Amino acid sequence: MTRRRWRTAALAVATAVVLLAGAALLLAALWPGQHTALAGFWRRDVAWQAMQTRGTWRVGLDPSFPPFEALDAGGAPAGYDVDLARQLAAQWGLQVEIVAIGFDSLLDALRAAKIDAIVSAYPYDPRLTRDVSFSQPYFDAGLQLAVRSGEPLPALDALAGRRVAVEWGSEGDMVGRQWQHDGVAVTLVPFETPQAAVAALLAGAEVDTLLVDSTSLRQAQADGAALTVGPQVTSNPYVIVVPQRAFELLQQTNAGLETLHANGALQRLEEQWFGQHSPKDGATQ
Numbered sequence: 001m002t003r004r005r006w007r008t009a010a011l012a013v014a015t016a017v018v019l020l021a022g023a024a025l026l027l028a029a030l031w032p033g034q035h036t037a038l039a040g041f042w043r044r045d046v047a048w049q050a051m052q053t054r055g056t057w058r059v060g061l062d063p064s065f066p067p068f069e070a071l072d073a074g075g076a077p078a079g080y081d082v083d084l085a086r087q088l089a090a091q092w093g094l095q096v097e098i099v100a101i102g103f104d105s106l107l108d109a110l111r112a113a114k115i116d117a118i119v120s121a122y123p124y125d126p127r128l129t130r131d132v133s134f135s136q137p138y139f140d141a142g143l144q145l146a147v148r149s150g151e152p153l154p155a156l157d158a159l160a161g162r163r164v165a166v167e168w169g170s171e172g173d174m175v176g177r178q179w180q181h182d183g184v185a186v187t188l189v190p191f192e193t194p195q196a197a198v199a200a201l202l203a204g205a206e207v208d209t210l211l212v213d214s215t216s217l218r219q220a221q222a223d224g225a226a227l228t229v230g231p232q233v234t235s236n237p238y239v240i241v242v243p244q245r246a247f248e249l250l251q252q253t254n255a256g257l258e259t260l261h262a263n264g265a266l267q268r269l270e271e272q273w274f275g276q277h278s279p280k281d282g283a284t285q
Contacts, residue, residue, distance in 0.1 A: 045248035047116050056095045059085045060115035062103040067219065067273040068121040068238075080273040084138065085119045087265060088256040107132065110243060117249065118241035121215075132244055135253045137237030138266060143172050144217055144233060146210040148201060149226035154209065156233065160185040165197035165207040172211040175234060198225055222275030 051057050061069045061081055069079040077098045089096045099115050106118045110132060121141070124134055147153050154162060159179065166172040168190035176188045189207050191197040194216035201210045202225060210217075210227075213236065217229055240257075242249045260266045 045246050047113070047243050047246040048248040048252070051092075051094060051116055051249070056097040057085065057089045057092070058097045058099055058114075058116045059119045060099045060101045060106050060109050061085075061118070061120035062106065063100050064103075065121055068215075080139075080269050081119045081121060083269055083272070084260075084266075087260060087269075088253065091256045091259065092252060107241070110241060113243075116242070116246075117253070121238050122241050124237045124239045130244075133242050133246060133250050135240035135242070135250065136257055137239055138257050138260075139238040139270075140232065140235055141213050141215045141238060142232040142234040142236045143175060143211055144214055145230040146201065146212070146217055146227045147208065148204065149228050151208075151228065153228050153230045159209070162209045163187045163189055163207045164209045164211050165189050165191060165200050166211050167194045167197055167216075168192060170194070171213070171234065171236070176211060195220070198227075202226070218270070218274040 061077065063069045063071050063077050063079075065079075067079050068081045069077060072078040077100065082096075082098065085096045085098070099109070101109050101115070103120065106115075106120060106122070107128070109115050110118055121139070123141075124137065128134075145153065145156075164176055164186050166176050166188055173188065173190060176186060179186055180188070189200070191200060194212040197207075197210055197212055198216065198220045200206050201208075211233070214232065217227065221227060221229075240253050242253065257266075
């Protein structure tokens with residue numbers, strides 16, 4: 001196609017778009033009741049309608065992050081997120097269809113409509129809000145300070161001189177380095193895993209304070225670690241991810257989470273999968 005023909009074709013397309021837009025505005029003005037119908041058409045939630053037709057909610061998760069999601073002895077998905085998905089689906093009268101996918105491929109599967117949602121301890125990421133929609137948080141895995149049980153928990157403004165165990169390269173490591181950059185005289189002692197950092201704190205030889213994520217702390221307490229844990233230092237909310245235009249699914253998901261929070265179901269899930277120790281606000285075990 002020559003450049004002139006291409007410009008002519010482009011002009012024709014642009015004209016058609018303008019005419020269609022004008023017709024829609026005229027229709028809305030002459031028949032106001034049709035405006036709602038048109039808006040409803042453009043806001044139609046294909047994912048939600050497909051779920052109702054199938055009778056199932058296809059949930060993508062990576063079963064390699066216990067206790068949120070893993071495979072049990074029989075090879076079936078189990079964990080906090082699996083139970084959460086089932087409880088939400090039960091509110092909608094649907095069954096859950098778990099689709100096991102590697103974490104890095106979850107978004108691609110959602111965009112390709114291979115799944116209806118991601119329920120996989122997925123952190124909220126504001127950079128993705130143009131591509132997908134996020135539910136309200138249902139769990140916060142932010143950083144927390146901890147010390148051995150019976151020892152005083154230092155305040156954030158009284159950390160000078162402390163030897164702080166962190167997971168090497170983690171958010172805790174970065175936050176600790178920022179503290180040092182800001183002039184706080186803390187000594188960071190990095191470990192390969194958060195479990196190793198917890199073990200070092202309990203041993204009491206190398207470190208006297210711990211800075212790791214809430215999930216690792218709750219797991220440690222469930223395994224019997226005697227810790228005093230402080231309030232969160234940072235926030236890392238886990239959310240449910242749905243397609244960008246899944247308006248009804250997002251609304252139903254948020255409403256379902258609010259119900260589970262109000263009736264105590266979310267707290268019971270935490271106690272089931274982490275034990276009854278809740279390392280918040282200086283809780284001790």
